[in-house]
Every structure is written in C-alpha cells, then in structure tokens.
Amino acid sequence: MAYVALYRAYRPKAFNEVSGQKVIIKTLQNALLHEKIAHAYLFSGPRGTGKTSIAKIFAKAVNCLNQPTNEPCNTCDVCKGIDRGDIPDVIEIDAASNNGVDEIRDLRDKVKYMPSVGRYKVYIIDEVHMLTPGAFNALLKTLEEPPKHVIFILATTEVHKIPPTILSRCQRFDFKNIETTDIIEKLDEIVIKEKISITPEAIRAIAINSEGGLRDAISLLDQAISYADETITEDDVHQVSGSVSKKALQEMLSAISSKEISKAMVILKDLIAEGKEITRIVNDLILALRDILLEKSIQVELPKYSELLSVFSFDRIYFYLDVLNQLQQDMKWTHQKRAYVELALIKMMEHQTLKTIDYEATIMDMKSSIQDLKEQIKIQPREIVKANKKPLVTIKEVENIMNNDDKDKKALMQSGWNHLKDYPKPHLKMVAYLLSQAQLEAVSNSMLLVFDDLNSCKRILEPETKNLVLEIFNSKNHLIDDYIAILKTDWLVIKEVYLDLWKKGQKKPKLPPYDLKLYIDLESKEKKEPEIIALAKEYFGDKVTIKE
DSSP states (O other): OOOOOHHHHTOOSSGGGOOSOHHHHHHHHHHHHTTOOOSEEEEEOSTTSSHHHHHHHHHHHHHOTTOSOSSOOSOSHHHHHHHHTOOTTEEEEETTTSOSHHHHHHHHHHTTSOOSSSSOEEEEEETGGGSOHHHHHHHHHHHHSOOTTEEEEEEESOGGGSOHHHHTTSEEEEOOOOOHHHHHHHHHHHHHHHTOOBOHHHHHHHHHHTTTOHHHHHHHHHHHHHHOSSSBOHHHHHHHHOOOOHHHHHHHHHHHHTTOHHHHHHHHHHHHHTTOOHHHHHHHHHHHHHHHHHHHHSOOSSOTTGGGTTTOOHHHHHHHHHHHHHHHHHHTTOSOHHHHHHHHHHHHHHOHHHHHHHHHHHHHHHHHHHHHHHHHTTTHHHHHSOTTEEESSOHHHHHHHHHTOOHHHHHHHHHTGGGGGGOSOGGGHHHHHHHHTSEEEEESSEEEEEESSHHHHHHHTSHHHHHHHHHHHTSSSOOOSEEEEEEHHHHHHHHHHHHHHHHTTOSSOOOOOOOOOOEEEHHHHHHOOOHHHHHHHHHHGGGOOOOO
C-alpha cells in the first residue's frame, strides 16, 4: 500500500476530532441541532487551521442519514461515501485554477439540479479570493438567492480580497491560529498511535515552529521521522525546519550582552554554515527576545531564558527589538543580507543608546542601594563603633577628600598610573603593582583609592605599606600626606549620595554615617606575636624562653 502522509491520515472526520476553533464548532453544531442551516458560509483564517476539514465535516453532517445531530455518524452510507469521494453532492472547487467567469457560470448552471443522495448539494470553494472580479460578479446572484438544496462554503486565507458584496451575503467565521498546547496534544495522540520515538522537547519545538498551523506541525513531524535515525530530538527538529536552537540563541544573546563581537560573528557564521536562512535567524532572535520580555514581565513557571533575565533590562530588550525590526525591513530591499545582519549585531553591542541604557540601569541600582542605606542609617551609627575594633577609614575622611578634591593634581597622578605595573625600583615593585589595581577617585592633601575587594583595601592601609606608597608618590615632588582606601561597592553608594546632596544645594556635602567595613582588630593585634618569635617557636618548640 502506498504511504499516506500523516496530515492526510489524521485529517479529522468529526467535530470532536478538530483541534482548537471551539467557538466555530459550537456555533455550527447548534445550527445542525436546530436545523438552522444558512445558504452561504465564509471560513477565513491562516493556513492549516482547519477551514477545509470543518467544511467537509459540516457537509457530511447536513447530509447524514441520522440527522438532526451535532456530529456526522461516519457509519451511514452517505458519510462513508463522502469520505471516499464517491458522492457527487459534495463538490470541492479550487478557485486558484478555476477562477474564470466561464467556470463560475458552469457552476451557476449546475446548482439548480437536485442532490443525488443527500439533502443538500454543498459547494466548497477553496482559496476563493483568487476569483477574478468577473467571476465574483457571476457568483453574486447565485450566492444571494441559491436554491434551497444548495449550501456554499467559501474558504480563504486573504479575506481582505473578498468583495464586500460577497461578504455581506455569507455567515463569516474567522479561524484563529491553533494554540501550542492544542497542537502538542494532537501530536502526542499521533505519536502514541504511530509508535514514534520522540522527546517531549522535540514535540514542543515542532508545535512552536508550526506557528499555529496544525497541518504544518504534522507535516514537520512527518519530515522529522524521515530525517532522524532512532529517537527524534529537538536538534533534529531544528535541522529539518531550519529554525535556530535555543542553545544557539542563548549563546548569541549572551555574546551580544557581553559585547563579544567576535564570538557573536562566529556563532552567526556557524548558523549560516549549517544552512539556516538569515531571515529565519533574525526572526528567531526576535522571538527569543519576546520570550525574555514575557518572562521578565510575567512570572513564568518554566522560563526558557532564566540565565539572561537579570542581564537584560526592559530598555535593553526594547532597543534590541527596534534594531532587529528595522533590520527585517532593510533586508527586504537588499541582496547583502549577511552584511546587514553583521552591522545590526555590532549596533546591538556598540551603539551610543546602549551607554545611556547602561548608565540609567546603574543609576537605578545605586538608588536602590541608597534606599537600603537610608533604611540602615538609624542603626548603623551604633554598629560603627564596635567592641575592641577601631575604624581604619571613616566616612568623615572620605567626605574631607571629596570636598577638597584637586582635579589638576588628580590628573597629574593619573597620567602616570599605568606605569605602576612596571615600577623600576625593586623594593617598591610589589606595592606599586597593588596600587595599579586601585582606582584613584579624589585627591587633596590625601587621596581616595577604590578597590574591588576588601583584602586589597586592608593590605594597602597597613602602616608598613603606607610608608612605601608615600615614597612612590613623594619621590620627586611632595604630592600627598596620606591616603585612604575603600570598597568599590561602598564608593558607588557614597558617590551617589554625595551627588544627590550637591544637587540639592550643599556645596560641601555632609555625608551620613556609613559602615565602611574596615577595622583594626585591637584584641587580635594585642595577642599577635612578633614574627621572629613565632618563627623561633616553630623551630625550637617549648624550649623558647622570652625575656624582656
């Protein structure tokens, strides 16, 4: 027996087998039960959503020998005959190839003949928008006053091309794209019946790729069966459909967010080498950003891009979508599609708008930190002075340096900052390298250094280290008397508070109490033995006697 494509084998034969379109089905079933059959129907909607299938089921139901019923019985001779195509009372016409005036005139002459077996002659005219204006005019009078035994069902994917005079004479049903869950349910049913080995992720990928068309989904499943070796995987579906895998999209978006231009270009090159269409790559990137936007807006139970949610702000997503939408428009008018995509990717990583977005995001984070700081201010002053601990740096010292900042001196010192890594004097090399890891933020008679970690702050503030640091900066000219160092995260909060106070009119802002988390542990300092004594004990044990 010749192989039958899955979409033909699983075409629904009753209303209860149809996926989606529940409102349309209920309306038609009620019309059947109450015998309120209209003379003309218009089914409009995207391809693969069940227009022709429902038209055939309805044609069977109106002619079923067990009427009135809301379903064709599929057991009587009429139902079986219509399924086999043996009964001439159900006539399917392809308007794409029979769109002239002569064909419609021939149809108009034949409608007057009574049905041979059933109660009604049903004309199903597919792609009716393909009829010429003359053919529509020829159909108009018959459609307005057809014989009582005739029903017209017009199906179209482009309802805007149907003349208003035709629309006004039909009951119109607008078919919607079928929900992904309904498509998955139907695919699961087929997979079980056909004993197909396939992963749940692959079924979902097929449903998503079909974009609401069940026929497309079943055809894609059929194609994946032929392509896969044993079990159909998600990668198999992406290969067959030409879509981009979630992993590749995630890597691309991650490279874009990290501004890794070369990595993004390599991923694009690999996708094109795999045979992915450039327009499909762009479309899938837009859909991925749509998913991230939805996941950020709504608490999705199983987010697909959870790793990127914290990286992508709403403004960043909107900017990326604007770039990609414009790219889609530009690609319609060029043969250099790849060049346009590459330029768009660079724009998504290096455009001036991104700097503004990043700056605003940083400000928002700072404001959040400031709010947390304000909540803690009431209790922090009591925590700053702790038992047996003395602050290494105070907020007052930070304030004094910022209020007396000498920008010329700061510029002079920063001009030589890059040379610290290769400092020539051997006994200062280690200290100079440690200094090179800091950021110089303000200079007066003292200077304010900022480090990424607390340990570096503590090391640079040790008295022995301080002497070496001052030797570096004051070797030629006396530049500073002292310096302090604080943590970068604390500096960002303090700076925002300082600027906020300055904008409110305080020319010498007074900073609120703040815990800089830098202390001298007096208790441990008292207990700490000189290094030479500790070394002697390690070698000689209890025999060591310490004399004053």
